[in-house]
Amino acid sequence: MDRRDWDQIAKDAGFSPRVMRQRVQELVDTMVAQRVEATQLVFDMDGAEARMVERVADLIEKNALRIAGRLR
Numbered sequence: 001m002d003r004r005d006w007d008q009i010a011k012d013a014g015f016s017p018r019v020m021r022q023r024v025q026e027l028v029d030t031m032v033a034q035r036v037e038a039t040q041l042v043f044d045m046d047g048a049e050a051r052m053v054e055r056v057a058d059l060i061e062k063n064a065l066r067i068a069g070r071l072r
Contacts, residue, residue, distance in 0.1 A: 001070060002070045003070065003071055003072065006021055006024065006071060024068070024071060025071060027064075028065065028068040029068075031060065031061065032061055032064065035060075035061055038057070
């Protein structure tokens with residue numbers, strides 16, 4: 001998805017494309033900022049494997065940053 005796709009989703013939902021892009025960026029920023037805390041929370045769960053938790057956290061962050069990069 002690129003910026004045009006996000007703009008179209010916003011228009012279809014009755015939102016301002018600019019506001020939608022800002023909100024998505026805010027969510028990405030929050031996800032990245034909370035990664036360490038969220039990773040630790042999951043790691044502390046029974047049965048969690050450190051390597052798997054880190055791998056999934058890394059994939060989530062990379063995907064979020066990729067989405068943010070496409071908003072421009």
